[in-house]
Amino acid sequence: xxxLTIRRNKAGQNxxxxxxxxxxxxxxTVILTVLIAAVIVSALLAGLLISDEAVAIDFANAKQKPxxxxxxxxxxxxxxxFARTMxxxxxxxxxxxxxxxxxxxxxVLIGIAAATGSKALxxxxxxxxxxxxxxxxxxxxxLISFSxxxxxxGLLIGIAVTHWTSLARLIRAEVLQLRxxxxxxxxxxxxxxNRWILVKHILPHMIPQFVVGLILMFPHAIxxxxxxxxxxxxxxxxxxxxGIILSESMKYLSSGMWWLAFFPGLTLVLIVILLDxxxxxxxxxxxxxxxxx
Amino acid sequence: xxxxxxxxxxRYGAGGRKILxxxxxxxxxxxxxxxxxxxxxxxxxxxxLLAGYLPPESGxxxxxxxxxxxxxxxxxxxxxxxxxxxxxxxxxMRQVLEESESLNDEMLEKLGIEKQWLTRFxxxxxxxxxxxxxxxxxxxxxxxxxxxxxxxxxxxxITQAQLWNVVLEEAESRNMGLIVVTHNAHLAERxxxxxxxxxxxxxx
Amino acid sequence: xxxxxxxxLDVQNLSVSFRMYDSGLEQKELKVISDLSxxxxxxxxxxIAGSSGSGKSLLAHAILGILPENATARGNMRYKGEIMxxxxxxxxxxxxIALVPQSVSYLDPLMSIERQVLGAGKNAKERKPALxxxxxxxxLNESDGRLYPYQLSGGMARRVLVSTAVIxxxxxxxxxxxxxxxxxxxxxxxxxxxxELADEGKGVLLITHDVDLALEFADKIAVFxxxxxxxxxxxxxxxxxxxxxxxxxxKALWRAMPQxxxxxxxxxxxxxxxxxxxxxxxxxxxxxxxxxxTEIPEMRELRDGFVRCFHAx
Numbered sequence: 001x002x003x004l005t006i007r008r009n010k011a012g013q014n015x016x017x018x019x020x021x022x023x024x025x026x027x028x029t030v031i032l033t034v035l036i037a038a039v040i041v042s043a044l045l046a047g048l049l050i051s052d053e054a055v056a057i058d059f060a061n062a063k064q065k066p067x068x069x070x071x072x073x074x075x076x077x078x079x080x081x082f083a084r085t086m087x088x089x090x091x092x093x094x095x096x097x098x099x100x101x102x103x104x105x106x107x108v109l110i111g112i113a114a115a116t117g118s119k120a121l122x123x124x125x126x127x128x129x130x131x132x133x134x135x136x137x138x139x140x141x142x143l144i145s146f147s148x149x150x151x152x153x154g155l156l157i158g159i160a161v162t163h164w165t166s167l168a169r170l171i172r173a174e175v176l177q178l179r180x181x182x183x184x185x186x187x188x189x190x191x192x193x194n195r196w197i198l199v200k201h202i203l204p205h206m207i208p209q210f211v212v213g214l215i216l217m218f219p220h221a222i223x224x225x226x227x228x229x230x231x232x233x234x235x236x237x238x239x240x241x242x243g244i245i246l247s248e249s250m251k252y253l254s255s256g257m258w259w260l261a262f263f264p265g266l267t268l269v270l271i272v273i274l275l276d277x278x279x280x281x282x283x284x285x286x287x288x289x290x291x292x293x
Numbered sequence: 294x295x296x297x298x299x300x301x302x303x304r305y306g307a308g309g310r311k312i313l314x315x316x317x318x319x320x321x322x323x324x325x326x327x328x329x330x331x332x333x334x335x336x337x338x339x340x341x342l343l344a345g346y347l348p349p350e351s352g353x354x355x356x357x358x359x360x361x362x363x364x365x366x367x368x369x370x371x372x373x374x375x376x377x378x379x380x381x382x383x384x385x386m387r388q389v390l391e392e393s394e395s396l397n398d399e400m401l402e403k404l405g406i407e408k409q410w411l412t413r414f415x416x417x418x419x420x421x422x423x424x425x426x427x428x429x430x431x432x433x434x435x436x437x438x439x440x441x442x443x444x445x446x447x448x449x450x451i452t453q454a455q456l457w458n459v460v461l462e463e464a465e466s467r468n469m470g471l472i473v474v475t476h477n478a479h480l481a482e483r484x485x486x487x488x489x490x491x492x493x494x495x496x497x
Numbered sequence: 498x499x500x501x502x503x504x505x506l507d508v509q510n511l512s513v514s515f516r517m518y519d520s521g522l523e524q525k526e527l528k529v530i531s532d533l534s535x536x537x538x539x540x541x542x543x544x545i546a547g548s549s550g551s552g553k554s555l556l557a558h559a560i561l562g563i564l565p566e567n568a569t570a571r572g573n574m575r576y577k578g579e580i581m582x583x584x585x586x587x588x589x590x591x592x593x594i595a596l597v598p599q600s601v602s603y604l605d606p607l608m609s610i611e612r613q614v615l616g617a618g619k620n621a622k623e624r625k626p627a628l629x630x631x632x633x634x635x636x637l638n639e640s641d642g643r644l645y646p647y648q649l650s651g652g653m654a655r656r657v658l659v660s661t662a663v664i665x666x667x668x669x670x671x672x673x674x675x676x677x678x679x680x681x682x683x684x685x686x687x688x689x690x691x692x693e694l695a696d697e698g699k700g701v702l703l704i705t706h707d708v709d710l711a712l713e714f715a716d717k718i719a720v721f722x723x724x725x726x727x728x729x730x731x732x733x734x735x736x737x738x739x740x741x742x743x744x745x746x747x748k749a750l751w752r753a754m755p756q757x758x759x760x761x762x763x764x765x766x767x768x769x770x771x772x773x774x775x776x777x778x779x780x781x782x783x784x785x786x787x788x789x790x791t792e793i794p795e796m797r798e799l800r801d802g803f804v805r806c807f808h809a810x
Contacts, residue, residue: 027522182379185346186430190393191366204383291518331680332652405763420549422765446677449548449706454753455761476681479709483755 025281032278039271040093046083047090054083055240066259073259076252081245085264088242091235092268095152096222099159103221104214107164108206111171115179116198125172129165137162141224142233155234159221167213171206178202208286216279219272226268242268294322294357296343296369296438296470301352303338312338314497315352318489320438325464325471327485329478334491336474340442343472344371356438370431374443376423380415387411389426395433403459404429421452428456432463439464440472445480457484503578504536505700506560506669511572513555513564513724515769526569527769530555530724533572534796537669537700542691544703544711544732546750547721548766553704554599557671560702561596562586576669591616595667597675599704601654604646611642614661624664631660634686652679659687663694670694671702676710688714708750712736720747723766723777726796729803743804746778776806784808 023031058078066073072081114125132140141158148154178184178201187197228234229243237244242264249260285291297319304311312335320326328336341347342354345361354361356369373379380389390396390411401408404425415423424444431439439460445453461484464471475481481488513530529552537543547553559570562583574581576589590596605613614628615621629639635656646654656679662670672691676684691701692714705711711718712735720728728744735741738757739748752758764781773779776789788807796803799810 024518024522024524026518030522181381182373182375183381186371186379187392189345189367189370190430190433191364192392200388201381331682333650333680405765407765419766447549447706450708450750450753450755451762452548454755454759457759458761477709477755479755483759 025285029278029281029285032274032281036271036274036278039274043086043089043093046086047094050083050087055079055087063257066263072263073257075249075260076257081260081263084240084245085242085267088240088245088264089267089271091239091241092222092225092243093271095155095159095225095241096218099156099225100163100214100217100221102156102160103163104167104210104217106160107167107213108171108210110164111168112175112198112202112206114168114172115175116194122172125168129169132162132165137224138227138231141228142231145228145233150233151236152239155225155228158228159224162224163217163221167209167217170213171209174205174209175202178205208282212279212283212286215275215282219275219279222268223272294437294470295355296320296472297355298339298343298349299353299355301342301349301354303335303342303347303350311497313342313349313495316491316495317352318494320470320472322437322470323464323468325461325473325484325486327473327475327481327488328491329475329481329488330491330493330495332476334495334497336491337442339491340371340440340472340474343438344369344440346371366433366435368435368437369440370436370438371440371442372424372427372431372444374446376420376427377415379427380423382415384415385411386413386415386418386426389415390429393430393433395429400429400432403462405455421448424448424452424456428460432460436467436469438470438472440474442474443476444473446476453480504575505539505541505577506702507536507573507575507578508556508560509534509573509575511556511559511570511574513552513559513568513570515565516567516569525770528724528772529769530559531772532793533725535702535719535726535729537702539668539698539700540695541717542695542701542703542715544705544715544718545721545726546705546708546711546718548706551721551766552724552769553706553721554673557596557673557702557704560586560671561590561594563590591667592665593667594669594671595662595665597658597662597670597672599673601646601649601651601658604654604657606646608645609642610644610646610649610657614642614657614664616661616665627664628660631664631690634690635660636683636686652683655679656683656687659690663690667699669700669702671704673704674706675703676705676707684710708735708754720744720750722746723772724769725777725805726803727778727805729796731802734802741800743799743802743809744778744806745782745784745809749781778806 056079060078061070061074062076062078064070064074070080070082072085074080110125114122140162141155144158144161145154148157184197184201187201225234225241226243226246229241230247232247234243235241245264246261249257249264252260297317299317300315301313301317302311302315303313316339328339330336338347342349345354345367361367361369387396406425406429410418410422428444441460445456448456460471463469473481473485511530511533512528514526514528516524517527519525533556535543535545545553545556555564555568558564560574562581564570576585576593579585581589611628615624628642632639632641637653637656637660641653649657655675655677659672659675662672670691675687679687688710691703695701703711703715712732715732718730718732718735719726720730728742728747730742730747735751739751742748742751749762752760753762762781767773767777767780773790775791776782776785776794779785779789782789786808794805794807796805
């Protein structure tokens with residue numbers, strides 16, 4: 001973050017200086033949060049506000065390159081790609097938010113249960129985590145989504161079921177470590193019940209893990225949604241999710257219509273990168289050892 | 294009232310080395326017993342056993358002839374060497390004192406705890422300041438025996454004198470029993486009414 | 498500027514500050530060490546004695562050039578008369594300057610003790626007899642060398658840290674709280690090793706909160722308070738008691754020792770964000786005058802020592 005410069009003054013003394021080169025982490029995190037909130041809100045609003053007319057078929061304007069009128073161009077049926085992308089994003093984001101929220105809550109509950117419950121429960125949870133982690137996510141999501149009859153519901157369940165594992169493992173380890181802390185032992189001797197200790201001592205430690213875990217899970221969920229839909233096992237073609245748009249565009253790429261895949265893909269990648277950055281920065285700020293860097 | 298360890302033995306884990314072997318000691322109320330001896334003779338382990346933090350492998354820990362209470366507020370309290378480990382890093386200092394209901398102006402005044410420290414997090418205070426909170430937390434009304442395991446080893450001499458003077462005064466006025474685990478012979482001599490060298494009674 | 502007398506290590510007007518977050522998004526500079534000057538000669542043990550939170554360890558880290566990223570050091574440090582640039586510090590540390598770190602967590606958990614103590618390089622094998630000797634003196638078994646850090650007790654790990662620092666050819670040894678957790682005899686032995694190294698012509702900087710320890714083994718004691726030194730005295734001044742000490746804080750330290758008065762001093766060490774504008778000790782000082790509240794006293798020479806006080810006699 002900082003550049004270390006050595007300056008020597010006339011007396012031959014060396015003066016070490018750290019020069020501020022970039023904005024500090026807190027400022028960056030706030031800006032990222034605002035940016036992401038803006039993107040998400042506008043995508044969701046777009047999903048609601050953009051009428052079907054805007055994405056209606058219009059063969060007169062088919063296959064247009066990006067222009068002022070159609071910033072992302074139009075596709076082979078003359079649908080405005082910008083409007084379609086925004087609508088697609090709103091679907092993707094909804095899927096991402098719901099699936100990762102379910103997954104993160106489940107992870108916290110399962111992690112705490114494993115760490116505080118019986119030995120048998122703990123080994124079962126560990127076995128389950130290994131099992132879910134052992135199967136490639138994409139395959140598992142496709143299987144679950146397929147067995148639930150494809151569509152939105154299947155996709156949500158599929159993503160939620162596959163994403164909780166690493167956070168649950170983290171939470172379990174953290175709770176186990178916390179339980180052996182001296183201040184927990186002191187609390188017991190002050191007559192506090194297990195429940196009180198869980199709520200007052202242990203849960204507050206979980207909040208940052210939960211928030212960071214959730215934010216880092218979110219881009220994964222969106223990407224998985226897009227890939228499953230791209231492969232044709234996710235959302236039906238009527239719903240213009242990003243995965244669908246990308247999948248359809250493949251046919252027309254070879255005919256030189258690069259913008260069909262480029263812009264929707266780019267927006268997806270941008271959102272994922274922004275979220276990933278936010279998660280990483282937040283992690284550093286929440287950890288007391290790196291909070292001041 | 295008497296706190297005693299009767300023929301206790303202890304080892305960490307099933308196959309571990311025996312730390313305490315058939316050891317018996319007692320402390321009466323109003324007494325201040327120093328426990329000294331080289332490291333490796335189980336001073337800290339004995340402190341944890343007496344405070345009920347660990348169960349003995351054999352033998353028993355008795356308070357007033359009865360086993361220590363398993364649940365509820367324990368009349369035997371332990372103060373550790375490293376206060377920063379004995380305080381939840383995510384709590385504000387006020388919560389630390391509220392946990393044992395020992396947040397009162399008189400205690401703050403005696404221990405030299407500044408009001409402004411109550412709103413801080415533990416990492417914003419020094420070791421000496423944190424240890425004052427640990428002492429205040431242990432000195433709630435129900436405490437009958439206080440075990441100080443190297444309580445002032447990491448502190449400077451001024452803070453050490455400050456804390457011990459308060460503890461001695463409280464012990465005196467409430468007729469509490471004190472167990473002082475220390476390697477500092479000067480301190481043991483200053484603070485205790487009776488000194489036990491563990492290496493002479495713990496045959497391991 | 499040519500120094501007539503070349504110190505082994507000479508630190509002049511060192512300040513260390515940290516960039517910390519204020520409330521909100523602004524960052525502020527927090528000065529943790531201010532205007533600190535110490536020097537160590539060959540053959541000397543200098544103890545830096547001060548309470549926790551006074552910034553003693555940061556002095557060690559500043560000398561070695563291993564401050565955290567958000568810290569800034571200003572001032573003038575020379576080793577054998579040569580200015581210590583970061584490159585020079587990197588060359589020195591671990592070779593000419595060795596550190597006995599405060600925390601056991603400085604050991605590499607994945608490396609056996611023997612390999613860590615012997616260190617890297619060609620000479621590692623040649624040091625084996627020395628290792629045997631030092632381990633013996635610190636009551637470590639030679640077979641302990643095959644253990645890994647997690648298998649050591651706290652006291653053992655400390656002794657390993659000491660042997661790591663003294664086995665090499667370092668000419669300056671910085672020991673940051675080396676003895677807590679060690680048995681009395683082992684602590685004494687460790688300090689005896691430091692003493693011998695000093696007598697061989699090396700320099701030792703002993704950072705400790707334990708005044709007893711410092712005055713038993715050190716030649717000079719620098720009394721450290723709120724990030725600077727208040728007094729530099731020879732350790733016999735401390736043995737001589739209150740009258741031979743200079744600064745009111747040193748006198749208070751002496752009075753608070755269990756074997757002396759066990760007498761506490763009210764108040765607390767000021768925080769870096771809230772330092773008094775005058776003398777750092779003024780709020781707790783009996784001799785405090787108007788001048789002390791507004792003006793920071795310079796270190797001045799007094800009775801063969803140094804003191805940072807207007808009124809000390």
